[in-house]
Amino acid sequence: MSDAQFGGSRAFPRHLLATDTEAAAVRLIGARLIRGSHLDGQVGRIVEVEAYIGEEDMASHARFGMTRRNARMFGPPGVAYVYLVYGMYHCLNVVTEAEGRAAALLIRAVEPLGGEDAMRAARIRWAHDRSRGRGAPARTRASIRIQALPRARLASGPGLVCAAFSIDRGADGVDLCDPGSDLRLELADEDEPLPVATAPRVGISYAPEPWRSRKWRFFVPGNESISSRASLGRVVQP
């Protein structure tokens, strides 16, 4: 397999993440998320993200100020912020804006372009690790279910992106803009930019207005890989 098969790509420019997070979100849609080599690694394009902007954003982990967990959000742009949610799922964020300002983009869904088998293997590995103690039948059912998943559904949610790309706390702090990183971003070299729609963020009912209704979820409308909780939103200019 060659780069041409994926339409070509190159290191993701850090400056596209260094200022306005909403603009960065639109830029990140369509970008490649890559684990390992283009040959045997996982390659996908980002089709859904959510923005968490500033300490004033009452839906953000940064709403209580800097803590041990969210410190990465205050760091330099282009770095991975990975956390564990609900005791079992990891979530991958790309830090945005200048160092000292807490902002990040949660990668909610990726459309697999290459390394489909590696993604399935990683998903099965993850399911097996999680089902320890629940017996062999449970593990077998999980394997069968994952093997039967359509390609487009292998990374269609924030927890599933991390399972398919083997991302855990060990990836926290990785520079995603460094071409030498095993986990990294690359800028797509598409003929046409993907359409981008916006909608309120998911799973933040604890947040007061106006944060709850801010249309800070960005996604490719109609794409089969967007998370199951996604719904239609307003189309915006890239």
Next chain:
DNA sequence: GCAAAGATTTGCT
């Protein structure tokens, strides 16, 4: 020190 909730996903009723 302890109780409560969470940027999720799956499986069962």
Next chain:
DNA sequence: GCAAATCTTTGCC
């Protein structure tokens, strides 16, 4: 459609 699984982080005593 709802509850369980599971554990770190946060907030209050």
